Amino acid sequence: MTKVWLAVLIALAPLGAETTVIRNATIMTVSKGTLKGSIVVKDGKISEVAEKVMDPAGAKIIDAGGQYVIPGIIDCHSHIAGDGNINEGSVSVSSMVNIKDIINPEDIAIFRALAGGVTTANILHGSANSIGGQTLVLKMRWGKDAQGMIFEGAMPGIKFALGENPKRAGNPQGGRGATETPQARYPATRMGIEDTIREAFDEAKTYKAEWDAYDAKAARGEHLIPPRKDLKLEALKEVLEGKRYVHAHCYRADEILMLLRVADDYGFKIRTLQHVLEGYKVAKEIAAHGAGASTFSDWWSYKVEAFDAIPYNAAIMQKYGVVVSMNSDDAELMRHLNTEAGKAMKYGGVSETEALAMVTLNPAKQLGIDKRVGSIEAGKDADLAIFDKYPLSDYAKVQKVLIDGNVYFDRDQDVSGRAAKQAEKQKLLDKEKQSQPRQQPPRRPGA
Amino acid sequence: MKSLGILMGCAIAALAASNDTFLIRNADVYPVTGAEMKGVSVLIQDGKIADIGVKLVAPKGMRVVDAKGLRVYPGMIDSGTELGLSEISSVRETVDTGELGEFMPQLRALVAVNPESEHFGVVRVNGITSVMTFPSSGGRGGGGGRFGGGEQQLISGQAALIHTDGWTWEEMAVERSAAMHLLFPIIAGRGGRGGGAIPDSVLELIPGAAGGSYTQARRTYEQQIVKLNDFFDQARQYQKERAVHAPGFKTNLKLEAMIPVLEGKVPMAVSASRASAIHDAIAFADKQNIKIVILQPRELEKAAAELKAKNIPVILGRVLALPETEDDPYDQAFTLPAEAYKAGVKFAFGTFNNEFVRNLPYQAATAVAFGLPYDEALKAVTINPAQIWGVGDRLGSVEKGKWADLVIATGDPLEIQTEIKHLYIKGKEVGLTNKQTRLYEKYMGRE
Numbered sequence: 049m050t051k052v053w054l055a056v057l058i059a060l061a062p063l064g065a066e067t068t069v070i071r072n073a074t075i076m077t078v079s080k081g082t083l084k085g086s087i088v089v090k091d092g093k094i095s096e097v098a099e100k101v102m103d104p105a106g107a108k109i110i111d112a113g114g115q116y117v118i119p120g121i122i123d124c125h126s127h128i129a130g131d132g133n134i135n136e137g138s139v140s141v142s143s144m145v146n147i148k149d150i151i152n153p154e155d156i157a158i159f160r161a162l163a164g165g166v167t168t169a170n171i172l173h174g175s176a177n178s179i180g181g182q183t184l185v186l187k188m189r190w191g192k193d194a195q196g197m198i199f200e201g202a203m204p205g206i207k208f209a210l211g212e213n214p215k216r217a218g219n220p221q222g223g224r225g226a227t228e229t230p231q232a233r234y235p236a237t238r239m240g241i242e243d244t245i246r247e248a249f250d251e252a253k254t255y256k257a258e259w260d261a262y263d264a265k266a267a268r269g270e271h272l273i274p275p276r277k278d279l280k281l282e283a284l285k286e287v288l289e290g291k292r293y294v295h296a297h298c299y300r301a302d303e304i305l306m307l308l309r310v311a312d313d314y315g316f317k318i319r320t321l322q323h324v325l326e327g328y329k330v331a332k333e334i335a336a337h338g339a340g341a342s343t344f345s346d347w348w349s350y351k352v353e354a355f356d357a358i359p360y361n362a363a364i365m366q367k368y369g370v371v372v373s374m375n376s377d378d379a380e381l382m383r384h385l386n387t388e389a390g391k392a393m394k395y396g397g398v399s400e401t402e403a404l405a406m407v408t409l410n411p412a413k414q415l416g417i418d419k420r421v422g423s424i425e426a427g428k429d430a431d432l433a434i435f436d437k438y439p440l441s442d443y444a445k446v447q448k449v450l451i452d453g454n455v456y457f458d459r460d461q462d463v464s465g466r467a468a469k470q471a472e473k474q475k476l477l478d479k480e481k482q483s484q485p486r487q488q489p490p491r492r493p494g495a
Numbered sequence: 496m497k498s499l500g501i502l503m504g505c506a507i508a509a510l511a512a513s514n515d516t517f518l519i520r521n522a523d524v525y526p527v528t529g530a531e532m533k534g535v536s537v538l539i540q541d542g543k544i545a546d547i548g549v550k551l552v553a554p555k556g557m558r559v560v561d562a563k564g565l566r567v568y569p570g571m572i573d574s575g576t577e578l579g580l581s582e583i584s585s586v587r588e589t590v591d592t593g594e595l596g597e598f599m600p601q602l603r604a605l606v607a608v609n610p611e612s613e614h615f616g617v618v619r620v621n622g623i624t625s626v627m628t629f630p631s632s633g634g635r636g637g638g639g640g641r642f643g644g645g646e647q648q649l650i651s652g653q654a655a656l657i658h659t660d661g662w663t664w665e666e667m668a669v670e671r672s673a674a675m676h677l678l679f680p681i682i683a684g685r686g687g688r689g690g691g692a693i694p695d696s697v698l699e700l701i702p703g704a705a706g707g708s709y710t711q712a713r714r715t716y717e718q719q720i721v722k723l724n725d726f727f728d729q730a731r732q733y734q735k736e737r738a739v740h741a742p743g744f745k746t747n748l749k750l751e752a753m754i755p756v757l758e759g760k761v762p763m764a765v766s767a768s769r770a771s772a773i774h775d776a777i778a779f780a781d782k783q784n785i786k787i788v789i790l791q792p793r794e795l796e797k798a799a800a801e802l803k804a805k806n807i808p809v810i811l812g813r814v815l816a817l818p819e820t821e822d823d824p825y826d827q828a829f830t831l832p833a834e835a836y837k838a839g840v841k842f843a844f845g846t847f848n849n850e851f852v853r854n855l856p857y858q859a860a861t862a863v864a865f866g867l868p869y870d871e872a873l874k875a876v877t878i879n880p881a882q883i884w885g886v887g888d889r890l891g892s893v894e895k896g897k898w899a900d901l902v903i904a905t906g907d908p909l910e911i912q913t914e915i916k917h918l919y920i921k922g923k924e925v926g927l928t929n930k931q932t933r934l935y936e937k938y939m940g941r942e
Contacts, residue, residue, distance in 0.1 A: 348617075349584065351585040354583075355583055358931040360935040384861075440912070443860050
């Protein structure tokens with residue numbers, strides 16, 4: 049059934065880029081204030097943002113009178129579009145696996161995220177490993193194939209995870225006594241997690257030294273047998289070289305501090321701390337290291353390490369100078385990150401622009417794509433979300449979403465097209481029934 | 496002399512009760528059951544609303560709260576929680592929902608409520624003054640029954656309507672036994688994306704999967720329906736024997752607990768999400784001649800007419816939820832409240848997860864964004880639940896004679912940016928600090 053839907057949707061997906069003008073909107077640029085005016089989009093890029101613009105000839109006009117335009121929302125932590133299990137849980141260092149290999153462009157969660165104003169998402173490996181798999185950044189170009197969704201040129205990443213999840217994975221007893229069970233997997237404590245990461249980077253440093261020596265000699269024209277390629281260490285070598293971002297799942301202040309110190313010792317940077325629910329306790333240290341923080345607005349109490357979570361976390365970290373974003377880690381929450389930004393204003397008094405930046409420009413900075421997306425400025429990708437009302441409120445809903453200047457979601461079209469889609473589905477169901485005559489199921493007994 | 500004595504008596508009484516006797520002045524009052532009243536006073540005496548009007552004057556010495564520019568609303572009610580019974584959902588030792596046993600009507604949620612639960616303080620901040628707390632979170636596959644015998648439960652026990660503050664569970668109780676919780680049997684399976692049983696034809700292809708077949712699931716369902724009817728027959732028999740003091744009659748706590756249900760004094764709160772389960776539950780209620788309330792319906796389209804005709808109220812689950820299946824509209828859960836309203840079904844909101852109770856008002860606001868009239872959304876978190884749970888004479892609106900469960904807010908309480916300034920339960924002001932605000936202050940002051 050999904051396949052058929054997809055065919056229909058692909059047929060409806062935008063073809064070529066053209067010139068579009070969004071008129072009469074309240075434009076919240078994030079980087080350059082809020083104005084009432086128009087946005088001109090040319091060849092997928094924003095070409096002009098002003099109170100008054102000249103409509104280029106033949107431009108497609110979107111009248112957004114009374115509506116709000118914000119930069120397309122960016123989710124720095126998502127697991128949508130992963131086909132099947134996203135946790136390679138057999139080993140605690142699984143840096144050789146890549147989420148890129150299992151992208152399912154037909155995952156309906158992509159469309160639903162789009163309908164919530166999300167245009168870009170950081171797709172992460174799960175949190176079963178101290179050092180997890182490689183990650184990548186996608187644009188929600190619904191209807192395109194997996195390759196067509198990849199955010200071109202975005203720095204690849206790798207997932208790390210600390211605390212309860214990597215401790216628990218493979219350790220049914222949750223640590224104590226775990227060594228007695230046949231499935232037990234090291235590490236089972238926070239101490240073991242530190243060691244696991246250090247051991248891996250010790251190996252990676254040696255590996256990098258071998259390759260550096262070889263590369264240097266090769267550059268001098270020497271002909272040597274290259275060292276053996278190790279796909280696990282290759283990804284960590286990239287981390288040491290600053291060519292791969294570390295996105296580290298963490299909760300408690302102690303483990304956050306531990307990771308920052310390990311990274312300092314080995315000379316690499318933690319690009320983002322993910323969840324980082326106790327980040328407010330070590331905000332000073334996070335800021336000093338230069339790590340970004342991507343957190344939940346108000347999730348708490350679902351496990352012990354989330355019991356000191358406070359909705360003021362984002363505000364406190366921001367106050368200390370940390371670049372903070374709000375993420376979802378969840379296909380549902382992903383659909384209303386705009387209201388999660390609203391909560392940053394409520395809890396801790398973050399300003400409107402700073403709050404909105406937490407779901408647009410800040411995650412763009414954290415992913416190193418802020419030259420392309422994250423704010424409404426001439427020259428940036430035309431990734432835009434149009435809301436019917438003030439977008440930092442639960443009363444607002446998404447009307448249209450553009451990616452690279454193309455309309456990928458239009459609520460009016462979606463709603464008005466439902467009857468036809470339903471009819472088509474019914475037709476197919478009827479056809480299926482005819483081709484496969486089935487026995488009538490036995491009657492339900494009287495309740 | 497005599498009159499002086501009376502006067503003195505009054506003065507002493509006033510002093511003794513001063514904690515819950517005071518005047519709110521200059522407020523804009525939103526009673527929910529009537530039109531808003533601007534710039535009026537509310538007199539609270541002995542925990543009850545004694546009067547509302549323009550010309551109320553505080554007797555000498557009475558405490559006055561000036562609410563200029565602020566609004567008074569009734570405190571909000573969440574109709575589906577485990578508050579007080581579950582602290583950290585993943586830690587068994589802190590969770591007291593989901594007891595063993597299929598038929599457990601004698602269990603009372605109230606007696607397991609921990610008044611010191613950190614959750615109460617957290618939810619009060621957003622204006623929630625009372626909640627229904629259930630012996631299991633309701634609905635298979637909906638997060639309930641994670642521990643113990645939850646999966647097999649049919650009647651899980653008595654749900655209590657409680658205040659979100661009090662020294663003991665006894666003092667917190669609004670209605671000790673507001674509903675008897677029934678998890679209506681469904682044809683449950685291990686999976687498939689819709690969460691239903693896997694058809695035999697598919698299952699045959701999966702090695703070793705026979706245990707979860709449709710036939711098996713159907714058999715279990717049929718057995719449960721028979722057991723449920725048997726249990727009610729037993730209860731009725733018990734009721735008869737008890738009434739006539741039949742020779743050899745012995746008290747049975749399970750059956751004893753069913754009598755208020757059979758007498759129609761306590762409704763059965765029935766978890767039934769799909770249309771077929773709702774239909775079955777209604778037929779069952781008809782046959783047994785009992786009052787029911789449907790919890791967390793997801794398919795209203797087919798069931799709405801029947802619910803309206805029989806005057807059966809529903810408790811809508813989380814508005815911010817994913818659609819049931821891939822082909823459903825992305826906004827299926829967002830529009831469900833509007834659908835219920837249009838069909839004339841009486842409803843209230845429940846969050847069905849302790850973590851999200853504080854977001855009850857925002858869920859109601861999302862329903863407004865997707866078509867529910869604002870006044871109806873407000874009713875669904877105030878007067879409707881009060882009426883559904885049988886306390887409409889005491890709670891749910893700002894009216895003379897009702898308990899002073901009130902909030903004083905800076906604006907519309909369903910809007911994220913609104914701040915609750917004061918909260919009163921039975922006229923007693925309850926502080927708006929909690930574990931999270933304390934941590935906030937502590938770490939904002941870190942050196």
